[in-house]
Amino acid sequence: MEERYFYIHTFGCQMNVQESGQIADILRRDGYLKTKDIRKADVIIVNTCSVREKAEQKAYSLIGRLKDLKKGKPGQIIGIGGCVAQQQGEELLKRLPCIDVVFGTHHVRRVSELIHRSKACGRPIVETSFLDGDETINIDSEDPPDEGAVSAYVTIMQGCNNFCSFCVVPYLRGREKSRAQENILNEVRRLTAKGVKEVVLLGQNVNSYGRSSRNGASFPGLLQEIGAISGVERIRFTSSHPKDLTDDIIGCFGRIKALCEHIHLPVQSGSDRILSMMNRQYTRNDYIEMVGKLRAAAPGISITSDMIVGYPGETEEDFLDTLNLMETVRFDGLFSFKYSDRGGTLAARQRDKVAEEVKSVRLTRLQSLQDTHAREKNKALEGRTEEVLVDGISKNANHDVTGRTRTNRVVNFRGAAELIGKTVDVRIIKTYRHSLRGEKI
Numbered sequence: 349m350e351e352r353y354f355y356i357h358t359f360g361c362q363m364n365v366q367e368s369g370q371i372a373d374i375l376r377r378d379g380y381l382k383t384k385d386i387r388k389a390d391v392i393i394v395n396t397c398s399v400r401e402k403a404e405q406k407a408y409s410l411i412g413r414l415k416d417l418k419k420g421k422p423g424q425i426i427g428i429g430g431c432v433a434q435q436q437g438e439e440l441l442k443r444l445p446c447i448d449v450v451f452g453t454h455h456v457r458r459v460s461e462l463i464h465r466s467k468a469c470g471r472p473i474v475e476t477s478f479l480d481g482d483e484t485i486n487i488d489s490e491d492p493p494d495e496g497a498v499s500a501y502v503t504i505m506q507g508c509n510n511f512c513s514f515c516v517v518p519y520l521r522g523r524e525k526s527r528a529q530e531n532i533l534n535e536v537r538r539l540t541a542k543g544v545k546e547v548v549l550l551g552q553n554v555n556s557y558g559r560s561s562r563n564g565a566s567f568p569g570l571l572q573e574i575g576a577i578s579g580v581e582r583i584r585f586t587s588s589h590p591k592d593l594t595d596d597i598i599g600c601f602g603r604i605k606a607l608c609e610h611i612h613l614p615v616q617s618g619s620d621r622i623l624s625m626m627n628r629q630y631t632r633n634d635y636i637e638m639v640g641k642l643r644a645a646a647p648g649i650s651i652t653s654d655m656i657v658g659y660p661g662e663t664e665e666d667f668l669d670t671l672n673l674m675e676t677v678r679f680d681g682l683f684s685f686k687y688s689d690r691g692g693t694l695a696a697r698q699r700d701k702v703a704e705e706v707k708s709v710r711l712t713r714l715q716s717l718q719d720t721h722a723r724e725k726n727k728a729l730e731g732r733t734e735e736v737l738v739d740g741i742s743k744n745a746n747h748d749v750t751g752r753t754r755t756n757r758v759v760n761f762r763g764a765a766e767l768i769g770k771t772v773d774v775r776i777i778k779t780y781r782h783s784l785r786g787e788k789i
């Protein structure tokens with residue numbers, strides 16, 4: 349039988365990466381082989397993201413280029429998934445008629461069926477409805493992790509009820525749904541049986557896990573159960589909403605051995621006025637207090653965050669409050685973005701937009717401050733011994749391996765492939781902005 353190939357391009361967050369893994373598995377079961385050569389592919393899937401303007405534009409640009417590719421390969425199927433597919437639906441076909449399948453965020457598991465339907469009827473298929481039941485979240489997955497994978501993503505919830513004024517997620521991924529605890533635990537057991545050592549729990553707001561299901565499940569309870577599974581050496585999670593970070597969750601750090609000392613806790617702004625306009629439901633003082641509790645529960649915990657500059661109406665004073673918050677907290681890492689309008693959100697309708705040049709200057713100032721903090725934080729690790737879970741061969745030198753500390757810092761050191769999957773003590777000998785150099789003890 350002639351071999352058939354699929355190619356997937358993923359934009360955006362870890363959630364999309366995880367869903368692309370599900371799509372790959374479905375297509376494999378349908379007889380397709382994965383290829384990295386897009387020209388060879390019989391099925392091309394573009395998994396899109398529209399949380400930020402840049403990722404959305406990149407997705408459009410890639411899809412536009414696929415048109416010419418398809419001309420040279422009749423019968424090729426182009427499927428578009430993710431948030432742009434959910435948001436645009438039929439409109440995508442008008443803009444880019446080369447598309448065969450548009451599948452929204454609740455139809456990831458139906459990708460194969462939709463491809464077959466499109467082939468059978470010779471017309472494009474669009475499926476972007478929201479499903480009420482739990483079938484989209486209670487995935488009884490048989491997805492194998494990538495060969496030799498040390499770490500794997502596990503979705504524990506999807507959707508969001510928070511409606512932060514700048515964010516499209518609640519409109520594109522629907523209301524919050526939590527996956528059944530037993531379903532998650534089964535997946536974690538399957539992953540550890542395949543050699544996975546670290547699980548990264550995913551959701552738009554993992555802290556509120558269990559609230560929507562009203563079956564008594566809770567995020568601290570879930571962490572406890574996963575921590576008790578034999579073979580789970582490390583647990584991480586993302587993303588956390590500060591308003592839902594309870595003392596109970598904070599108490600899990602230090603108490604659950606496998607839970608790594610790292611939290612990604614998006615603050616978005618250091619100005620109470622802007623936080624209120626963003627509908628974030630906490631103040632800068634609330635945030636600072638949480639950071640204090642986290643550091644008390646897990647000394648040395650790494651705290652990373654997201655920051656938006658130039659939210660509509662942001663004054664220089666608001667921006668200085670953000671810099672001041674950064675000085676107070678001293679983040680280990682920061683993802684910072686210029687605000688951009690996202691269609692359908694409250695913020696997009698606000699009139700007092702900040703000029704592009706002002707946003708750019710503020711972003712540069714903020715990133716330069718963060719660079720100083722990150723260097724300081726990394727420098728303080730020189731001479732210290734860190735527990736590193738080795739996850740691969742270094743990209744820069746094949747006699748080096750790479751791994752992560754419990755605080756999620758990348759460390760490269762001299763070592764061979766047999767160390768992959770092992771946790772080793774490494775002394776940090778040199779530090780850079782984004783990585784550390786070490787030597788195995």
Ligand code: SF4
Pocket residue numbers: 508509510511512515516517518552553589
């Ligand atoms: S918590 Fe806010 S920023 Fe995060 S996904 Fe929900 S609406 Fe978007």
